[in-house]
Amino acid sequence: MRWTATGLLLAMGVLFFTTHGLVPAHPAWGYVNAFAEAAMVGGLADWFAVTALFRHPLGLPIPHTAIIPSNKDRIADTMAQFLQENFLTPAVVARRMSGMNVARAIGDFLVVSPDDQGADNRSRITGGAAELLAEVLESLDPDRLGNQVRAGLGRQLGKIDVSPLAGRMLENTMADQRHLPLINGFVRWAGLTLEDNEETVRSIIHERVNGVLRWAGLDKTISSNVLDGLYKLLAEVLVDPEHPIRGKIEEGLKKLAFDLQNDPETRARVEDMKSDLLENPAVAEWWMGVWERIRQSLIRRARDPNSELGNDMRVGLSDLGEALKQDPRLQTQINRFARRTAVGIATRYGSEIVTLVSETVKRWDATTITGRIESAVGRDLQFIRVNGTIVGGLVGMTLHFIVSFL
Structure with a gap:
């Protein structure tokens, strides 16, 4: 031209x-x-x-x-003043944001359709988020981060009254008959333990009987009868759902569930046990080992493009996109939050933004x-x-x- x-x-x-x-x-x-x-x-x-x-x-x-x-410096100041007065005032930003459906736009960006880039958009987001997660986990001090996580979990567990929760769980477990496999497992464990320690039982009986019985060799008969009786008792408890010992065990479990919820002394003992457990150095050492394995696993999964972590994030983003497109109430809440955030940024940082523009032009x-x-x-x-x-x-x-x- x-x-x-x-x-x-x-x-x-x-x-x-x-x-x-x-x-x-x-x-x-x-x-x-x-x-x-x-x-x-x-x-x-x-x-x-x-x-x-x-x-x-x-x-x-x-x-x-x-x-x-x-006059470039004066032009820079004039441009900055024009930008602040006409674009970065709270009223202008609020008016502009009121006509924008930010939530719907995000939903359209995330949702997959046969002819759009929704899948690529989600892959870029998940890839960047996963890499950021890996970088953060690698850059922060693992011991310090692990201790912070442990302290946070400890504070949350300290606020939870464990005793009533455990009592309700036990009560519900018994109501659904889910405690029966535990009783059967305990009986089998008792039988196997007795079998592994038969010689110890025989030695105890041998030491407790008097000399005449030992001289007559009756101690062996007594120990065999005792062991046979115990095996028979355990077998009867295992096969008979109505065995009295089972009833005693269930009565004890019901009483424990009641005391966990209502007995102050029992609840206090449980809380003391919880506090001692949280403060135990062995638990802290165990947690650090668990945390290191979790950290390394997260880093590997974040860096693996084919891991379930990335796939779960993509599925979650797709579901989020559908919700943002279809749910008017969710759109209203997110749009209100976006509008308030934009107005807050314009109010707090509007002058800094225009100063950046002015100083950039002046340079x-x-x-x-x-x-x-x-x-x-x-x-x-x-x-x-x-x-x-x-x-x-x-x-x-x-x-x-x-x-x-x-």
């Missing part, structure tokens, strides 16, 4: 000097010459005006030229700011030169017409 405007100006100059000697030959040449003369003047005037915005015409330090480079050198503004509006400015050339020519031809009839 610069070459077009300049070429048009040169063409008017050539036309002016070419037709200047032809004016007496015919009245029409007078109109042509007047058009070319005025067009040349108009084109030169607009060239001077456009050039003066960005630089000194022909390099001459004419006053009030190179306006933009000479640009004159050539940079001139080039950027000229590249943004330069084409339209060259149209001004073209229009000035044509309009000047038309005005000159009109004046020649008027003068011809005076």
Whole structure:
């Protein structure tokens, strides 16, 4: 456009000097010459005006030229003030945000359809989030982070009254008959333990009976009868759901469930046991080992693109996108939160944002700011030169017409 405007100006100059000697030959040449003369003047005037915005015409330090480079600091302050007054005021931000459905836009971004980029969008989000998680877990001190997590869990567990919770769990377990496998397992364990320690039992009985029985060899008979009786008892308890010992065990469990919920002394003992357990150094050492395994596992899964962690995150994002698209109440809550957040940012940090804009523009050198503004509006400015050339020519031809009839 610069070459077009300049070429048009040169063409008017050539036309002016070419037709200047032809004016007496015919009245029409007078109109042509007047058009070319005025067009040349108009084109030169607009060239001077456009050039003066960005630089000194022909390099001459004419006053009030190179306006933009000479006033870039004032332009920066004016731009910043305009931005703050017209865009970063709470009222403007709230009005603009009130017409935006941020939640729906996020939902459209996340949800998959056959012809959109929803899957790629979710993959980019999950990939970035997973890598960020891995970087955080690697950069932070594992011991310190583990202790912080343990302390946080300890504080939360300290607030929980474990005794009533355990009592209700035991009560519900018995109501659903889910305690029966535990009783059966305990009976089997008792039988196996007795079998593994038969010699110990026989030794105890041998030491407890008197010398006459040992001399007569009856201690072995007594120990065998005792062991056979215990095995028989355990077998009967195991196969008979109505065995009295089972009833005693269930009565004890019911009483324990009741005491855990209602007996202050039992609840206090449970709380003391919980506190002692949380403060036990062995538990802290055990937790640090567990935490290190969890940390390493999370890092490996975060860095593995085919891990279930990434797939679970993608599925979760897809479900979130569907909810954001379909649930008006959720959209209302998120849009309200986004609007309040944007207004809060404009209120608290609006001045810092415009200061950033102003200082950035001020740091640009004159050539940079001139080039950027000229590249943004330069084409339209060259149209001004073209229009000035044509309009000047038309005005000159009109004046020649008027003068011809005076």
